[in-house]
Amino acid sequence: xxxxxxxxxxxxxxxxxxxxxxxxxxxxxxxxxxxxxxxxxxxxxxxxxxxxxxxxxxxxxxxxxxxxxxxxxxxxxxxxxxxxxxxxxxxxxxxxxxxxxxxxxxxxxxxxxxxxxxxxxxxxxxxxxxxxxxxxxxxxxxxxxxxxxxxxxxxxxxxxxxxxxxxxxxxxxxxxxxxxxxxxxxxxxxxxxxxxxxxxxxxxxxxxxxxxxxxxxxxxxxxxxxxxxxxxxxxxxxxxxxxxxxxxxxxxxxxxxxxxxxxxxxxxxxxx
Ligand SMILES: [Fe+2]
Numbered sequence: 001x002x003x004x005x006x007x008x009x010x011x012x013x014x015x016x017x018x019x020x021x022x023x024x025x026x027x028x029x030x031x032x033x034x035x036x037x038x039x040x041x042x043x044x045x046x047x048x049x050x051x052x053x054x055x056x057x058x059x060x061x062x063x064x065x066x067x068x069x070x071x072x073x074x075x076x077x078x079x080x081x082x083x084x085x086x087x088x089x090x091x092x093x094x095x096x097x098x099x100x101x102x103x104x105x106x107x108x109x110x111x112x113x114x115x116x117x118x119x120x121x122x123x124x125x126x127x128x129x130x131x132x133x134x135x136x137x138x139x140x141x142x143x144x145x146x147x148x149x150x151x152x153x154x155x156x157x158x159x160x161x162x163x164x165x166x167x168x169x170x171x172x173x174x175x176x177x178x179x180x181x182x183x184x185x186x187x188x189x190x191x192x193x194x195x196x197x198x199x200x201x202x203x204x205x206x207x208x209x210x211x212x213x214x215x216x217x218x219x220x221x222x223x224x225x226x227x228x229x230x231x232x233x234x235x236x237x238x239x240x241x242x243x244x245x246x247x248x249x250x251x252x253x254x255x256x257x258x259x260x261x262x263x264x265x266x267x268x269x270x271x272x
Pocket of ligand 1: 008049
């Protein structure tokens with residue numbers, strides 16, 4: 001199975017910019033590339049912060065843009081999202097019995113579990129898995145088929161990354177999530193958004209993946225603590241292949257428009 005990950009699209013109303021960038025223009029470029037180069041993907045998953053202010057025109061803009069995508073989508077909530085406005089423009093995206101935007105989807109190659117870590121009541125942008133969402137996770141981990149990998153997606157990381165301000169707005173209750181995982185099943189891979197940077201590692205035995213945002217980025221700065229340093233580094237989508245226990249993740253800087261050449265080409269090699 002192959003799929004694409006996009007994250008932190010931070011959509012705003014049509015023709016508006018955010019931090020000098022137009023998210024719709026960027027998503028259009030990503031979709032052009034995905035439709036052309038990856039006709040064999042099972043889905044495109046967007047791991048939260050779909051809209052920056054969570055207003056209706058932003059979701060309307062996103063909904064219009066995503067209609068051009070050939071592959072189906074799986075959408076998650078991030079700290080910038082608003083569930084009710086989102087649902088008005090994405091009425092077909094399932095919400096669980098408690099109204100959270102989370103799901104379990106079983107594919108031949110893997111089970112995809114998505115969590116909703118949005119805490120709309122929080123004064124800051126930290127994430128939360130309340131009792132109802134922890135119960136959903138527990139049921140998902142216990143009932144997923146044991147004969148294929150389980151891929152867990154959530155917006156907020158449950159651990160510190162070293163990005164100091166971002167660490168103050170990670171998942172607020174990581175121990176509660178870990179307790180559920182420890183007594184049920186370790187996901188084979190954990191995919192997140194929120195940090196707007198490419199970061200990989202292992203959390204308590206679970207390999208994890210975080211990637212660049214579609215919109216603005218967070219700068220590589222492990223010192224600044226009082227605010228979030230931003231940057232205009234190029235956006236990327238991830239291309240994931242799952243084949244049994246073998247998982248490979250590529251990053252595509254889809255806005256790159258420079259030369260593509262053969263490394264075996266002597267002329268290219270000796271170019272002044
Ligand atoms: Fe974000």
